[in-house]
Structures are given as structure tokens and as C-alpha cells.
Amino acid sequence: MSSSPSIAPLPTKLVSIKEMRANIAAFRRKNPDAAVGFVPTMGALHAGHLTIVTQAKIECDYVVASLFVNPAQFAANEDYDIYPRPIEEDMKLLGQEGVDAVFVPTTQEIYGDKNALEEGTAVEVRGLSHQLEGAIRPHFFRGVATVVSKLLNIVQPDFIYLGQKDAQQAVVVRNMIKDMHIPSELRVIQTVREKDGLAMSSRNAYLNEAQRAIAPLLYQAMGEALRLYVHEKERSTKVLLDAVKDYIRENGNELTELQYISINDTESLYEVETIGKQGALLSGALLLGEIRIIDNIILR
Amino acid sequence: MSSSPSIAPLPTKLVSIKEMRANIAAFRRKNPDAAVGFVPTMGALHAGHLTIVTQAKIECDYVVASLFVNPAQFAANEDYDIYPRPIEEDMKLLGQEGVDAVFVPTTQEIYGDKNALEEGTAVEVRGLSHQLEGAIRPHFFRGVATVVSKLLNIVQPDFIYLGQKDAQQAVVVRNMIKDMHIPSELRVIQTVREKDGLAMSSRNAYLNEAQRAIAPLLYQAMGEALRLYVHEKERSTKVLLDAVKDYIRENGNELTELQYISINDTESLYEVETIGKQGALLSGALLLGEIRIIDNIILR
The missing domain is CATH 3.40.50.620 (HUPs)
Structure with a gap:
């Protein structure tokens, strides 16, 4: 049997x-x-x-x-x-x-x-x-x-x-x-992501086809900062945040608006100017019309 | 032994x-x-x-x-x-x-x-x-x-x-x-009181002799309201509160100042105008210089 x-x-x-x-x-x-x-x-x-x-x-x-x-x-x-x-x-x-x-x-x-x-x-x-x-x-x-x-x-x-x-x-x-x-x-x-990098979220169900296609933009842009942090040892938050903003400006479309992007201490959430040994939290929100995509990575 | x-x-x-x-x-x-x-x-x-x-x-x-x-x-x-x-x-x-x-x-x-x-x-x-x-x-x-x-x-x-x-x-x-x-x-x-009615409190140790002598005034004044509530079936908070205020005005001295006196629902603490079957909390604070005497009784 x-x-x-x-x-x-x-x-x-x-x-x-x-x-x-x-x-x-x-x-x-x-x-x-x-x-x-x-x-x-x-x-x-x-x-x-x-x-x-x-x-x-x-x-x-x-x-x-x-x-x-x-x-x-x-x-x-x-x-x-x-x-x-x-x-x-x-x-x-x-x-x-x-x-x-x-x-x-x-x-x-x-x-x-x-x-x-x-x-x-x-x-x-x-x-x-x-x-x-x-x-x-x-x-x-x-x-x-x-x-x-x-x-x-x-x-x-x-x-x-x-x-x-x-x-x-x-x-x-x-x-x-x-x-x-x-x-x-x-x-x-840790965060689980779709194949294209979009963080899984119950609210992703609200996205229409065009929104869904551009939704990984925030994570991709944060990846730019991570690349600078890891490979170029960049520790200035201004440089890292500018890289995220530039990426979104260059790769976004009429649907996308960066609501905020920030680098903060992982414990106190104070904004940091230069990332120290303890690392930092890079987090932000991307608006796709009325839908908010939030995401974060740890720079460490 | x-x-x-x-x-x-x-x-x-x-x-x-x-x-x-x-x-x-x-x-x-x-x-x-x-x-x-x-x-x-x-x-x-x-x-x-x-x-x-x-x-x-x-x-x-x-x-x-x-x-x-x-x-x-x-x-x-x-x-x-x-x-x-x-x-x-x-x-x-x-x-x-x-x-x-x-x-x-x-x-x-x-x-x-x-x-x-x-x-x-x-x-x-x-x-x-x-x-x-x-x-x-x-x-x-x-x-x-x-x-x-x-x-x-x-x-x-x-x-x-x-x-x-x-x-x-x-x-x-x-x-x-x-x-x-x-x-x-x-x-x-329930509250434990000194022989003269003053509610026991760690802060009573702050009272000097003259203050200690007049300190039971608030409880005595609340007793006036209790007497009206029990014996004369008075249910109007205005009448009951006036009785407390009158008693303090008549029996207080240069040391005493009624900070507040109030009748409130025992659960919601809303002020009540007429006391219903569920009773009410009569509470107040008497100032003796910088020292506050607080006390309360349940009217029920």
C-alpha cells in the first residue's frame, strides 16, 4: 500500500x-x-x-x-x-x-x-x-x-x-x-524576499501589475549603498544616502516617490553621520501611489 | 522555663x-x-x-x-x-x-x-x-x-x-x-486611620504640630457629606460638596486650604451630578502649607 x-x-x-x-x-x-x-x-x-x-x-x-x-x-x-x-x-x-x-x-x-x-x-x-x-x-x-x-x-x-x-x-x-x-x-x-528582491509583505497584494514591476526599486537602491559600504568602505551616511536617492531618481518612474531614506543606530535609532564598528540600520519607504513599500538592511 | x-x-x-x-x-x-x-x-x-x-x-x-x-x-x-x-x-x-x-x-x-x-x-x-x-x-x-x-x-x-x-x-x-x-x-x-480620623500616610511625618492638629479636617468635612448622604438621603453632589466646603470654611484656620473636593463614579471617575444606586467616590485634597492631605470615602 x-x-x-x-x-x-x-x-x-x-x-x-x-x-x-x-x-x-x-x-x-x-x-x-x-x-x-x-x-x-x-x-x-x-x-x-x-x-x-x-x-x-x-x-x-x-x-x-x-x-x-x-x-x-x-x-x-x-x-x-x-x-x-x-x-x-x-x-x-x-x-x-x-x-x-x-x-x-x-x-x-x-x-x-x-x-x-x-x-x-x-x-x-x-x-x-x-x-x-x-x-x-x-x-x-x-x-x-x-x-x-x-x-x-x-x-x-x-x-x-x-x-x-x-x-x-x-x-x-x-x-x-x-x-x-x-x-x-x-x-x-531575517526578511524573506521574492526572486526580484521585493521583501515579502501582506500588503504586496495591493500592488497592481505596474506597481509590482517597479516595487523592488527600494531594495535595489539600498543594494547600491550596501555595495559602497562593503566594497568601497564608504562610512559617510550622506554619501550612502545620496547613492540610494540617485539610484531611485535614475531608475524610478512616474509611479515612484521616495518618502524617506535614513541611516540610524540599530539600538537607539539616532541618526548617525558616520557608521562605526557597530554598524547601522539603513531603512526607507517608497511610495507607489497610495501604497507604501518599506524595507531595510543592516550595514555591518 | x-x-x-x-x-x-x-x-x-x-x-x-x-x-x-x-x-x-x-x-x-x-x-x-x-x-x-x-x-x-x-x-x-x-x-x-x-x-x-x-x-x-x-x-x-x-x-x-x-x-x-x-x-x-x-x-x-x-x-x-x-x-x-x-x-x-x-x-x-x-x-x-x-x-x-x-x-x-x-x-x-x-x-x-x-x-x-x-x-x-x-x-x-x-x-x-x-x-x-x-x-x-x-x-x-x-x-x-x-x-x-x-x-x-x-x-x-x-x-x-x-x-x-x-x-x-x-x-x-x-x-x-x-x-x-x-x-x-x-x-x-480599606484605609486605616489615626484615632482622630486622619488617614495614615507616610507623608504625615512631614506635619508640624499645628498642621497635625488640624489635619483631620478633610476627613471630618467628608463625614458631613456622609451624614447627609446616609441620614438625609441627599443625592445631589452640589449639596454634598457644598457641605464639605462649608465645614472646612467654618472649621479650618489660616493653615488650611481646600485644594479640590469632587464626587465621581467609582469606576469611570466621571463627575456625577446625582448619586445613583452604584454609589460614588468622594475625594479631595487639603493643603496645609506645602503638605497635601488627600483622603476619600465611598458614598454607598
Whole structure:
């Protein structure tokens, strides 16, 4: 008899905080020394998320993912209502990766009856939330820090996994965990890219054909800076940023507008003039009409 | 042989977060179903604190107290530097009450190298932090919510105990715990008073003889409102507040100035015009020179 193609079982789906806590508690009671990993996501999973989950499965005995589109990190004019929510497809993908449990709470479960943007308790990582993405989206990192803090209180994992794609988010969460003495450790997993270099993102689904064709421009332009940094030992941020801007001006088209490009310390996010031994974060945003492509690389 | 007077052993003193966590973890490992209670204090303990500790000892199997003067809840012009810190005396008192462990961290341990008032991660309970005490001390409840959140992440108790004396603080922490899904339950213990009615407070030590003599005035004046509420079924906040103001005007002296007096919903802290079945919080502050006497009673 030949074996039939195996169909991965769906992970346990948990909707309430109470169920989620009971699920973790049951595992911990039986496995007091085991490591629990947690992968928070907004769903609409792609290979970038799945790479994160794979790493969590390697490092942890039990992996919990969450699918929750967090209203506190969308301003009124942003895409909260249309953000994709393919929950059944996401559950299948997480099952294939061997995720043990998936937390899929309602907004009511996480925020109660409160307006997530304006009411209730908020967590803010001062000094790291106002620059770069925070300058464009002033509400964003308060929303991220608040929801990650809530989710960590619910799941209480040993490790939390985030993607390097959202570099500033990772810096904010790392500092929040440290400042607040949260007993979880952050792991940051490197960005997964399409063949043409475009960083995977759930929002890439918004791109039309012409936008998709030019979308790798930001990453390609950052590659110019990386080349100067590595091969010509260029350490002046002005020279490196000018190289990115020049590349985009020369290779962009009527669809593309560089929103910002910046070189910052990887920990403090202070702008640096000359890159030292500790390296630096090169990050930026490219506008394609109303769609924002964000990306970053570490110069080190 | 007659027994010699028993000398209570000092509780275990823990200075670092690492030691504190290891202490709790060791207890939990041996007693997985036991209840851990936590009594955060700024030290300079009085009978009010000790009543809270006694209640925690009744309800919990293991009681941790903390002694930490939190810089984030003092503005630059306030009494942070002179706030009393009689740590050895406090340790003895906690030992007599049977407290199991006392967390006595440095400021560096809790806030790192950051300026606690301005830098690092902060927690804010929006909607409950700007009125009453928050109107006089705009930084105060952010400082309280932030440090309580940190301490809860470190100790991870089943129950946290606060005093009703700081009524708004209890409301802020209750809402923070609920909003943030912190897995600890708040217990609020009623105010302990001197024989003349003055609520016990570490800051009463600042009062000179003349100030101490007139200090019960606020509580006495609130008693007037309570009398009207209970015996004359008065439900108009204007009438009740006028009774407090009149009493203070008639019985105060050149030392006394009513800073505010207010009647608010006990949960939302909204000002109420007419007190309903759910009752209300009557709270105020009396200035005696630079010293503030705060007090409250529940009208219910």
C-alpha cells in the first residue's frame, strides 16, 4: 500500500483569552521545563511569516501563533477595514508548519468596548516611536507596543518572534521587553524576499501589475549603498544616502516617490553621520501611489 | 522555663530582579497550586501598610512586599529626595507580619540608565489619569501604572494589594490590569486611620504640630457629606460638596486650604451630578502649607 499524501491537521484554534491561557497552562503543567514560542501576526500569511514559524518550531517545544489585525496600529485613513483576513487559509498554512495553537481573538476580546486608538491603557516606548516610520505614522508604535504587551501577558511565552522586515518594530519591542522586565526573549528573523528582491509583505497584494514591476526599486537602491559600504568602505551616511536617492531618481518612474531614506543606530535609532564598528540600520519607504513599500538592511 | 519573647526573623531581602524571580520560581515549583500575594509599597511603613500585609497573609500562601520609592511618580518640584527610606525598620515590621520575601531594588535595577520621568517605556491609563489627583500631578499616574506594570512582570503574583487611601491609584491599576490582560487580581484594602480620623500616610511625618492638629479636617468635612448622604438621603453632589466646603470654611484656620473636593463614579471617575444606586467616590485634597492631605470615602 502506498501512503496517501499526508494532510496536516489544523492547529488548535483558540478564540478567548481564557481558552488561550488554559491551553498554555495545560502544556506547561505537563512540560514544566519546555520552551514556548510565540509568533504574533496580523494574518494574511506569506513565506516571511512561515520562515519565522519554522525557526520558532526549531527552537521551541510548543509554538503559538496569533492572527489579529490590531486596530490600534491603523490611523483612521489607513487600511484597517480592507486589510486581508484569510483566516482559514492561514490556519492551514500554520498547520502545515506544525504550529501547536493559534490565538484568533476578536477585537472585543483584546480591547473590550474601548476605542483602541484613543481609550484604555496604552504602552509607549518613548524615544523610539517618533522617528522613521513613527514620523509618518505617529500612532503606529504605540499601537504595536500596546498589543504586543497584551499578547505577551496572555500567552506568556519564553520566546517571541518578529521579522526584521519591520526593523523599527523589533527595536521598539526589544526595548519594551527590557524596560518593562517582561519575562520573554525576542528573536528577530531575517526578511524573506521574492526572486526580484521585493521583501515579502501582506500588503504586496495591493500592488497592481505596474506597481509590482517597479516595487523592488527600494531594495535595489539600498543594494547600491550596501555595495559602497562593503566594497568601497564608504562610512559617510550622506554619501550612502545620496547613492540610494540617485539610484531611485535614475531608475524610478512616474509611479515612484521616495518618502524617506535614513541611516540610524540599530539600538537607539539616532541618526548617525558616520557608521562605526557597530554598524547601522539603513531603512526607507517608497511610495507607489497610495501604497507604501518599506524595507531595510543592516550595514555591518 | 518561660519562653523568651519571640523575635521574628527578617524576611528574605532580594535586591536584583534575577534574585526576586528565582525566589518566586523556587516557591512556585514546590507549590504549584499556591497563591502568591504582592504588596508594593514605597516603604516608610505604617499601620495602613501592615493591615494590607495582614490581609495578604490571610488570603495567600506566600507574600512578597516591595520597598521602592518610584522616581517616575514624583515631579521635579516634589519630595523624591527627602521621602523617608527607613529600610531596616521596614524590614523588621514586614518580618513581624510574616512576609516571606521583600523586593528592594535600586532605581537602576528598575529603570536602567534612563530618566524615569521622561525616557523609556511608559504605561498610561487614558481617561483615568488626568482628573482629580492627576489634574494636580499630571505625571503621577503614568509613573504609577508604569512601575506597577514592571513590578507585576517581575513578581507575577496571583494577587496584588493596594490601599483604598489612594483611591484613584486603585482605579487606575484595576483598569490597567483589565485592559492589559495582566494575570493578577487586584485587592483593595480599606484605609486605616489615626484615632482622630486622619488617614495614615507616610507623608504625615512631614506635619508640624499645628498642621497635625488640624489635619483631620478633610476627613471630618467628608463625614458631613456622609451624614447627609446616609441620614438625609441627599443625592445631589452640589449639596454634598457644598457641605464639605462649608465645614472646612467654618472649621479650618489660616493653615488650611481646600485644594479640590469632587464626587465621581467609582469606576469611570466621571463627575456625577446625582448619586445613583452604584454609589460614588468622594475625594479631595487639603493643603496645609506645602503638605497635601488627600483622603476619600465611598458614598454607598
